[in-house]
Amino acid sequence: MAGKDDLAAGRRSPRAVRARRAAIVIGLLIAAVAAGVAWRAGTWSAAPAPLSAASAAQIEQGRALYAQHCASCHGANLEGEPAWRERKPSGRLPAPPHDDSGHTWHHPDEVLLAITRKGMRPPIAPVGYQSDMPGFEGVLDEAQIRAVLGFIASRWSEQSRAHQARIDRAHRDPR
Ligand code: HEC
Numbered sequence: 001m002a003g004k005d006d007l008a009a010g011r012r013s014p015r016a017v018r019a020r021r022a023a024i025v026i027g028l029l030i031a032a033v034a035a036g037v038a039w040r041a042g043t044w045s046a047a048p049a050p051l052s053a054a055s056a057a058q059i060e061q062g063r064a065l066y067a068q069h070c071a072s073c074h075g076a077n078l079e080g081e082p083a084w085r086e087r088k089p090s091g092r093l094p095a096p097p098h099d100d101s102g103h104t105w106h107h108p109d110e111v112l113l114a115i116t117r118k119g120m121r122p123p124i125a126p127v128g129y130q131s132d133m134p135g136f137e138g139v140l141d142e143a144q145i146r147a148v149l150g151f152i153a154s155r156w157s158e159q160s161r162a163h164q165a166r167i168d169r170a171h172r173d174p175r
Pocket residue numbers: 065066069070071072073074092093094095096102103104105112115116120130131132133134136148149
């Protein structure tokens with residue numbers, strides 16, 4: 001029995017000890033959850049924003065860059081080259097559309113960025129793959145490449161944009 005004498009002797013009752021232990025365990029759990037949330041928030045904000053979430057300013061910048069650097073092959077209206085599914089006499093593929101009718105929105109951001117930076121090169125394409133898609137590294141800086149792809153993403157339907165955002169999230173965090 002925890003009585004006056006125990007308390008007087010500086011000992012706590014078993015019940016008080018249990019309550020204190022429970023409080024410590026709960027406190028540690030809360031701290032762990034908070035740390036987890038903070039860590040995730042940290043990695044999220046450290047990662048660049050998804051292309052599908054480009055700002056209005058990025059989209060405007062991207063629109064001009066697209067007209068200047070991409071439209072000649074991918075079409076002024078993102079419609080791609082005619083008969084874009086059939087190989088040219090050279091054996092190479094034509095430029096596909098960047099709108100919903102193509103497959104740009106089937107790829108995670110990292111793949112779209114890599115293709116735009118380097119063209120169709122390994123590891124995206126097989127070694128020795130022949131393609132007319134030029135790499136824009138050295139022509140456009142990283143912010144411009146993001147802007148032009150952000151503009152392209154802004155032209156997808158709500159559904160396709162959501163689909164691409166899901167693919168991108170799964171690619172970033174494959175858990
Ligand atoms: C000289 C023509 C040409 C220009 C200019 C060009 N592209 Fe391409 N692009 C292609 C071709 C051709 C392909 C298909 C390549 C293949 O599959 O071999 C392609 C494919 C792509 C793909 C992959 C699409 C998919 O669904 O697989 C992306 C992304 C892309 N281009 C982005 C761009 C961007 C962004 C620009 C402008 C900054 C641009 N391209 C300018 C010819 C071009």
